[in-house]
Amino acid sequence: MKIKTFLNETIKDELVEKRYTLTPKIYAEVRKLDDLKFCNFGDLKKIIDSEILAILGPKDERDAPKPKAKQPKAKKTDNKKKETKDEPVRNMFTEGFLGDLHKVGENPQLYPETLKKHLEFTKGKVHTRFPPEPNGFLHIGHSKAVMVNFGFAAYHDGHCYLRYDDTNPEAEEKKYFDSILNMIHWLGYEPWKITYSSDYFDQLYAFAIKLIELDRGYVCKCSNETIKKNRGIDPVTGQPGGERSACEHRDLPIEWHLAEFKKMHDGAYKPGEAILRMKQDLKNPSPQMWDLIAYRVLNATHPRTGDKWKIYPTYDFTHCIVDSLENITHSLCTTEFYLSRESYEWLLDQLHIFRTAQREYGRLNITGTIMSKRRIAKLVNNKIVRDWNDPRLFTLESLKRRGIPPGAILSFINTLGVTTSTTNIQVSRFETSVRKFLEETVPRLMLVLDPIEVVIDNLDDSFEIDCELPYKQGNDEFGKRTVKFGNKIYIERSDFSEDSSDKEFFRLTPEQPVGLLKVPKVIKFKSLEKDSNGKITKIHAEYDSESTVKKPKTYIHWVSSKSATPIKEVRLYNQLFNSENPASLSSEEFLTDINPKSEVIIKGALIENNFFEVVAKSPIITDSLKKLNFYVQETTEVSGNERIRFQGMRLGYFCVDYDSSDDGIILNRIVELKN
Template sequence: MKDGRYAANEAILRMKMDLEDGNPQMWDLVAYRILYASHHRTGTQWCIYPTYDFTHCLCDSFENITHSLCTREFTNSRQSYYWLCDAVEVYKPVQWEYGRLNITNTVLSKRKLLKLRDDGHVTALDDPRLYTLPALRRRGVPPQAINAFVRELGVTTANTTIDVVRLENHIRDALNELAPRVMAAINPVKVVIENLPADHLEMIEVPYKPRDESFGTHKVPFTRTLYIDASDFRETDSADYYRLAPNKTVGLLSVAHPITCTDVRKNADGSISEIVCRIDDSGKAAKPKTYIQWVAESPEHGSPVRLDEVRVYDSLFKHANPYDKNEVPGGWLSDVNDKSLIVAKGAVAEVGLWDLIKRYAASAAGKKELAEHHVENIRFQFTRIGYFAFDKDTELPAAAIEGDDIKGTKLIMNRIVTLKEDAKKGSN
């Protein structure tokens, strides 16, 4: 066999086990088979290759593995695992089986993940819509969130399906502790404060995390022209809506005085070109019911920071269990959500974003991570929008990090997770 005297499938080498044993895993399993193929390390040097049943326990033994952990479908293999170690008289690790962990609205089977990739539903096995560890890392999920999630579940022999919300809650808890806040607008709308002079400039000190001084502060420009997120404005007001609307007053985060919408100007196609407001600096205005984020137009301060792409991810599958034939009669691939990725272009953020990038790049950990192109560890909360991190497609030239030359910069953000949802989400 080793010398190539047989064609593929003409001969195999089996282990002499016990054909009368009740466990099929003891019925003289195949140890070696013939395979004429190129190996990624040895090329065509070999034409015989060992099977999983032969190599698994021996590799574990050679590598001094103490416990070989596997899912329940390998329970019958425990006997053959121990048999081979004893037969060749090598150190025998302990095999432990546990129940497979499944998460709602996704698939974790390697074969199905490859099918998703090969059919073009995802770009790669680290596509942030997946729940592989490389995908979670690329999306910006901190490792402590995954560890906390696993610790909460524990180990069981039952096959369980866990609601993805439980994992998301751990992600939010971790990010709430480590992510600084910056103001941004995913779908920016221009606001002009008509009673401020065209050259008005005020530098406002903003905390990176309210009520936590350890995160520090930074200064942002406040000018006559601002951008707010489209979700913070409605043309038609309602009693349960507290953000900006015609003739309505709101506060601007960290700004001393509120603004009131006085006019809405539109383009020829009916879209909003700009919202006209007045700022009430009389000191007599009532305290606003809500405050919204904003980003000023101030080219001399590099504001706004323009984001090339913001990738907003949703569940890859429409149903909690894509395998449920009653819910998904067309099969699991028919349940793929074609709106699982929405790419927003033209988003803007305040200048604190660059400050945080430079702070991170100056730290020892940041230098190491950026050298390895792990920009996903630069995480933020976009105030009242969600938690975001840089995608690996981001380009951060040294000139941009170390100075002010942003030529060649490409800023691409992934939404890690939304903020904690409430019953009135989207209405206040």
Template sequence: MGTSETAVTSNFIRNIIAEDLENGKREQVVTRFPPEPNGYLHIGHAKSFSLNFGLAEDFSGRCHLRFDDTNPIKEEDEYVDAIKADVRWLGFDWGEHLHFASDYFDQLYLWAVQLIKAGKAYVDSQTAEEMRENRGTLTQPGVNSPFRDRSVVENLELFEKMKAGEFPDGAHILRAKIDMSSPNMNLRDPAMYRILHAHHHRTGDKWCIYPMYDFAHGQGDSIEGVTYSICTLEFEDHRPLYDWFIEQLGIFAPQQIEFARLNLSYTVMSKRKLLQLVNEQYVSGWDDPRMPTLVGMRRRGYPPAAIRTFCERIGVGKGASWIDLSVLEDCVREQLNESAYRRLAVLKPLKVTLSNYPADKIEMLEAPNHPQQPELGKRKLPFSHELYIDRDDFMEEPPKKFFRLGPGREVRLRNAYIIKCEEVIKNSDGDVVELRCSADLDTLGQNPADGHKVKGIVHWVSAVQAQEVEVRLYDRLFNQENPDKAENYLQALNPDSFQTTTALVEPELIAVEPGSTFQFERVGYFTVDSKDSKSGQPVFNRTVTLRDTWAKLK
């Protein structure tokens, strides 16, 4: 995404920044992406960091990657590494600007002391339940804490003892002294520090008090010289508090701008719910190809360029809206249609015997790797007396507009001959087990303008040369458009979201590299699983179907 696309991808945030630069309000653009390392990133995060990195790129600025690691109980290095890998995978680079909120713990502590000395913060010794009761409601003001008027000296002593580890978790909390009657609940003496005797993934056991997000967030932006703190709409009511801390401390003031978060149909993006899906084994892990996590999408075979296109296409606005999952899937199809090599694979094999083709002959036919890109070359397709086609390409009593195979009917085998069904073989149960056909051996490479014409084309593999592979048919994880509207979102899980089958494929597909993606012609796009595939035993994940099959269902 470069400056040449600015007009195409214009949005209200970009317009604000452009105006600020033009009138001299800002001299540079510095943004940041501040994830908490307590889980894996999902497609909603991709929208956020694509926006932040994209704006910095468009305006020749910089974007920082800063981990909000203020809660040691939930944070792990595993998540830090995964988040860095996801951001890089989408093509973004923070350069030397990798930061952690924990980098600023010493300075944040000094600023907390500064606010205590100024009479703007106090140590509260109420229980959590008492604080909830005294906070008030949206229609009733809160009640001042009985500890709100402690002296500066007493507050400093207590805060120092909190830091020294002299109190158990929950015994005291440091709060900002603002206004318990404010209509904005976030300004009703919000918490700044809590006692937490927990090992931190970077600072170890140095601290037993940790800053709250609302206190650490804005100050971290200020320290780094972030000019635009871009976040989602749920933080709009937090902006007055963000600005209050900055103003009281007299430090550099970034500008917070909010935009609507991504709401994607047939998906949940609550970290709590995603963690439940993992922990209770409704999915195989954070990287399950049905998950909306970026690591799951990468394993499924979604190209990073498709995700960036999706983030640009859906735009940035202030109003909450729902994006249909088909928009993302269309971006994936568009990208893979350009890049994926074509191959033949049969998922529901039905045997075809060619009566007029020599039983001992193996013919090597040529087929393009990509029909629209001849520069990608060709590959060899083994053709033999016995073949397999897909069972769905045959009907004993086909309707009028069924242009595939039936008794007495003709079709073209993809990149091969025209065949005609002469006889249908059934087993004792009456099931069709074999088709005996004849081939027009003069139709190989025939131009459609030539004499022998047919409307139907079907895919196939040689029964002699085809290889068996495991294919995993992934689909949407939920079968309700908005799973959160269900009485229990788990009840909206799609029981058909994961199925496995054994497919017959072209022989060369047995040795492909993990992560390689192909279009199985007339079937869909499939990617070699990066986790479960072994040498000579590839496992193929369905990345996306050739068309939106859910549109018909809706």
């Protein structure tokens, strides 16, 4: 407790700033504390490290060693003409983990004859699969798996299955099946075939019988507690390490196991009363070889097979067999399944079928977020967020609603590359990547979030100027639009200050004129009006038609009073949690870690009326956009209002939210203009 108090009350600010580089200093300071001077440092270090992790979260790119500054090379003088080359675009499929993968047919086989049939089917083409469980919505981490599997196959002119791993009917719902396919389409991929693990239930059952006949499978009626004890798992800590022993049913005759498995199939047992286990190697140090469960009894109606089955295969039994049956050349999964490779290959070899090669890469984590289905459900049920597609979450449905383009996600993953290490990325880095993508792909509009009316007294109501603005400066493909300037406009409240002495404020003040974007002359302050609470309600200004001011210090955006379009709501989104690592908090603590400003709703904003032209043309597709490495054409089948994206000049990037209706327009801020 004393260490926790010291870290949170004495040194937390410095720790957050300097992160893990401060650790040696903390070790030294803690050892000076009166009550801890004579404690074993090894014990203290474990506690300190644990508390630092709780505050900072896992190490990420901020904690990577800073590269040493390169010494400038001596200049060489020669007569050769210098050549300039464009910086090569990174390609995740040709480098790192994916670049090192074996070619089709090169993975070793215990039974070489199985390879011949495999190659006859694949014809040398890469075959991968994306095998989600249809028990929840995909999140940002899944987007990496989608891109790894679909992208790797596409890069090698191969095929990728979408295979629903529907072996747990208790948790599966139609909405998850539908959402998964929609998100794959949204990311720009089309499955070669859509299959289901349940397509293979009859074959899997036959393989289970074969396993028993080979004396490599047995029916076990032990309780969960007994199974854990036999595996040497401590009942208090849950940690392995104790003596392992065989189940009392393990060595009963094969005929008994076949009869008992038939009874399981016929519904003679209730859930938990009997399971089918693989007869592996209890002496093996890997827990994945400690007689894994192959089948269990479930009294649940399956979404596709109905009540046909009373027993269902486990992931450990199903996954590798279906990979083999579908002739998968590369079974690509994340590193938490690394130990599973041994049991995966063991089972395929026992059944004498093609041994697909499982290979593992590091998963993607983003700071300040949670991915747990159980925890997101708590946020939804407690009405902290609207639903599973709330823009503050990192489900793919949420990111889509927030307005993040699918191409931005793919581009982000490509820049990270694929390695065997878990990738912990700051959310700010993700947003920077999104911002960079939007910078090249969306038009600009003038949006005023907190409008204050400016009346230009020396212009009459009939005065009007057509101001021409490009939708994107420097790119004529986006086209141009006309905005009418008259004697009444709206500017941002923050673009006016009553304090003329502030030398760092370059916008409108009583003594300082300001330029209006694409308006020929500046405006100068004359007077203002306030309400009874002292809030400015109106500014009176003068149009500098005589050009007494040659060049203003800056230009601000504005909207015309005559043609301004009201916005019902603008929703500004920020990080949902205060901490960098909310996943490390307890199931109750994380609910108190909510950032109260994660969603700021602004009413009364105004936008130029060219907004409706952008709506009509969205998404605006240009030749330069099509040339982007990860351009994804969004169709009406999988995309809605979020395709309407634009930059609110000087403010950020926005999209139209699903909640928009005839009653009013609702905008979501995708990301700010700058970090």
